[in-house]
Amino acid sequence: MPTSLCGTWDLVSNTNFDGYMMALGMSCMLISTYNNFVKCWICPMLRKVALKVKQRKVVEQVGDVYVVKTLSPLRNYLVSFRINEEFEEFTKGLDERHCKSLVTWEGKKLVCVQKGEKKNRGWAHWIEDEKLHMELCCEGQVCKQVFKRHD
Numbered sequence: 001m002p003t004s005l006c007g008t009w010d011l012v013s014n015t016n017f018d019g020y021m022m023a024l025g026m027s028c029m030l031i032s033t034y035n036n037f038v039k040c041w042i043c044p045m046l047r048k049v050a051l052k053v054k055q056r057k058v059v060e061q062v063g064d065v066y067v068v069k070t071l072s073p074l075r076n077y078l079v080s081f082r083i084n085e086e087f088e089e090f091t092k093g094l095d096e097r098h099c100k101s102l103v104t105w106e107g108k109k110l111v112c113v114q115k116g117e118k119k120n121r122g123w124a125h126w127i128e129d130e131k132l133h134m135e136l137c138c139e140g141q142v143c144k145q146v147f148k149r150h151d
């Protein structure tokens with residue numbers, strides 16, 4: 001990993017994050033059981049708050065292990081992996097799904113494919129104009145986020 005991806009990054013733009021969250025099932029269209037009903041009104045509220053919170057990305061490399069932390073006042077999420085080595089991912093605190101994930105380099109892009117219940121799920125990171133760019137995909141939705149270095 002080029003050292004340029006490592007560091008602390010603050011979110012400066014976030015396009016279609018709502019579409020991405022909806023694709024993950026935070027749309028809450030079904031009302032049947034008590035449990036679902038609760039989910040139904042929590043999801044739109046959670047999405048609304050999630051759209052507003054400041055996200056920070058901390059990317060670290062320790063030996064051949066990579067750690068990517070997504071931090072926010074609402075939730076924190078940590079994933080660690082080795083390049084080209086499939087691993088079990090559980091998206092704890094997010095949509096709480098199990099995936100078989102694989103991270104590879106595709107040229108200058110660090111690309112993750114998250115195989116699981118959701119089709120076409122994954123993300124990519126790359127540096128452009130000294131900023132950290134990210135695409136988050138799920139089903140037909142693409143969320144684009146840009147981070148600037150934390151100062």
Ligand code: VL7
Pocket residue numbers: 021024046050053055057068070071072074075076077078079093094095123134136
């Ligand atoms: C993960 C969130 C929506 C729950 C909180 C919203 C605040 C902060 O996958 C991601 O990063 C990859 C690439 O850097 C490494 O794991 C981004 C954010 C997706 C999905 C679920 C809304 C609650 C989010 C954690």
